[in-house]
Each structure stands twice: as structure tokens, then as C-alpha cells.
């Protein structure tokens with residue numbers, strides 16, 4: 001079945017369900033010789049794991065990663081790297097009451113139409129829990145990119161109507177993971193936190209935006225027609241649950257500008273061609289320009305809310321009302337930040353290997 005594998009050269013297959021015994025992944029195409037242990041992966045999983053604050057689902061998972069293969073004497077072997085994370089705090093009981101009701105905004109109906117059955121215990125493969133696998137794979141990608149001087153940072157820029165001020169790179173690097181909102185503007189982070197808690201107390205949820213920047217990306221990544229770098233990034237980011245929009249550079253704002261304003265004009269810096277602005281977000285013609293790659297994603301509010309909502313009972317075929325109890329993120333936005341970093345890292349490492357900048361066999 002296609003749909004569970006990412007990538008062309010650095011391929012990642014994920015498996016497992018949110019309410020099964022474990023989730024896991026296999027990376028095929030990681031070059032040999034990379035120093036790798038669980039301690040490289042765990043800190044990234046710790047940024048994403050649930051149950052860390054009032055702003056997240058109460059499901060309490062340690063998300064301890066185990067490497068099962070592909071590493072010998074502390075280095076990757078070039079063979080498939082398999083990892084698992086065991087589910088420790090599964091509680092399917094809250095789903096019993098909504099067994100026959102499809103949740104508005106969640107994947108229930110689509111999965112049922114496609115596969116012809118309904119596993120009512122949580123979201124299964126459509127659960128945000130699956131992103132634990134993407135973050136584990138992203139940690140390996142980040143290590144490979146780091147060796148080439150490429151770093152990827154994401155941070156929350158808005159939650160509903162609270163907007164962070166433009167942050168400098170140092171603030172993004174130093175502040176983002178110091179607060180539960182994952183926002184580099186600390187005073188906006190406080191207001192965002194209050195907004196999420198207020199929505200939660202009303203049985204509701206909030207969305208927002210996350211910006212990401214990749215530094216050190218060399219010019220020349222991406223293909224001119226198919227496999228454009230911006231198209232691959234959009235696909236990878238849109239493939240994260242709850243992401244409803246992706247912008248590269250100025251994105252939708254560019255539709256309101258004139259060409260003379262939007263164009264990043266060139267100049268010579270001691271013989272090197274550069275641009276002073278970066279409205280294109282570091283990609284022109286599907287190929288990286290050497291400027292930082294900048295993307296923004298729009299994240300919808302969590303679909304599972306406890307406010308009553310209209311739906312349909314799939315057994316009685318009658319209209320009904322659903323009230324979702326259980327453990328849910330009142331906003332997905334803070335928890336998606338490391339997932340965004342991971343998906344961008346996976347796309348970049350794939351292109352680095354594809355273009356020969358990282359050797360396919362050994363680092």
C-alpha cells in the first residue's frame with residue numbers, strides 16, 4: 001500500500017497506530033558512518049511528546065526511542081535503520097461512547113469510505129501521534145544536515161488572533177523551546193497561552209501559524225520541472241495532519257504586490273551574486289538560491305472539541321450530536337513545531353543526497 005513512505009533517496013516508512021502497542025519507522029538510504037545513538041533522537045522527541053503542559057493532550061507518553069537495526073559500534077551501517085517507540089498510556093475508553101459517530105474535522109469518514117471498516121479507537125494512522133516517527137527520522141536528517149552546516153528552526157508566529165512580533169534569529173534559536181507555546185516572542189507567548197487555556201475551558205480549540213527557516217542551504221537544490229524544492233516542501237508540510245496551508249517566502253502576500261516590489265534584486269558582494277531581500281523564501285524556479293529557505297504553515301484548530309457538534313451515526317444512519325471527551329490538544333500549533341522542522345529536514349537531506357552533496361553510501 002503506498003502512502004506510508006516518504007522520500008526518493010532518504011526513504012522513511014512509518015508504521016503503527018496510536019492505540020496499538022508501538023509506533024515505528026524504517027529509514028532506508030541513510031549513508032554509513034554517521035555517529036548515531038538514541039541520545040541524538042530523544043531530545044527531538046522530547047520537544048514533541050504529549051502531556052508536557054496544560055496546552056497539550058493529557059496523554060502522558062515518555063516516547064522513549066529504541067534503535068533496532070542499522071547502527072553498529074555507534075555508527076550507521078548504510079543498512080535500514082529501524083526504530084520503535086512503545087505506546088505506554090493508551091486509553092481507548094473515551095472512544096466507546098462515540099464508536100458509531102464520525103468526528104467532524106477528523107479523518108474518520110474518509111478512512112471508512114476508503115478501507116471499508118472503522119477502527120474507532122482514536123485516529124489510528126491518522127492520529128497526530130504518528131508524527132513521533134517523523135520526528136525520529138527528522139533527528140537523523142538533522143544530524144546529516146548539521147555536518148554540512150545546514151540548520152532548520154521553526155517557531156510559532158500566531159495562535160488565532162495573537163500575533164508574535166518579528167523575531168530575530170537569535171530570539172528564535174534561544175527562546176522557542178523555553179515556553180510551552182513554542183513562540184520566540186515571550187510576551188506574545190504568554191498571551192497565546194492564555195488564549196489556548198480560555199478556548200479549552202469553553203470546550204473549544206485554536207489554530208495558528210508556524211514559520212520555519214533553514215540556514216546554510218546551498219544554491220542548486222531542487223529540480224527545474226518535476227521535483228522542485230518548493231513543491232517537495234509544500235507536499236511534505238501539507239502532509240502533516242491539521243496543516244491547511246503552506247507558504248514559501250511571502251506566499252499569499254505576494255499576490256498583492258507588484259513585480260518591482262516582489263523581485264529580490266541582485267547585487268555583487270565582492271564578486272558574489274546576492275540579493276538584499278528574500279521575498280522568494282530562498283527558492284526560485286524550484287531551485288534553492290543560497291538564501292535562507294523560509295516557509296510558513298497554517299495549522300487548523302484541533303478537530304476533537306468537547307462542544308456539541310452535529311454529525312451522523314454510521315450504524316443507525318441518523319443525524320446525531322457528538323460531544324468528544326477524552327484527551328486532546330487544545331491547540332496543535334505548539335506541538336507541530338518540531339514536526340515542521342523534521343519534515344523540512346527530511347526534504348533537504350533527500351535533495352542533498354539526490355544532488356550528490358551528501359554521499360549515498362558513506363558520510
Ligand SMILES: Cc1cc2nc3c(=O)[nH]c(=O)nc-3n(C[C@H](O)[C@H](O)[C@H](O)COP(=O)(O)O)c2cc1C
Pocket residue numbers: 057105106107123126127128129131240241242243300302303304327328329332335336339
Ligand atoms: C502533533 C499533532 C497533534 C494532534 N493532536 C490532535 C488531537 O489531540 N486531537 C485531534 O482531534 N486531532 C489532533 N491532531 C490533528 C488530526 O490528527 C488531524 O486533524 C486529522 O488527522 C485530520 O487530518 P487533516 O486535519 O489534515 O485533514 C493532531 C495533529 C498533529 C500533527
Ligand SMILES: C=C(O[C@@H]1CC(C(=O)O)=C[C@@H](OP(=O)(O)O)[C@H]1O)C(=O)O
Pocket residue numbers: 018019049050057058059061090091121122123126127128129130132326327328329
Ligand atoms: C498521543 C498523541 O496525540 C494524540 C493525537 C490525537 C489525534 O487524533 O491526532 C488524539 C489524541 O490521542 P488519543 O488517540 O490517545 O485520544 C492525542 O493525545 C501524540 O501526539 O503523541
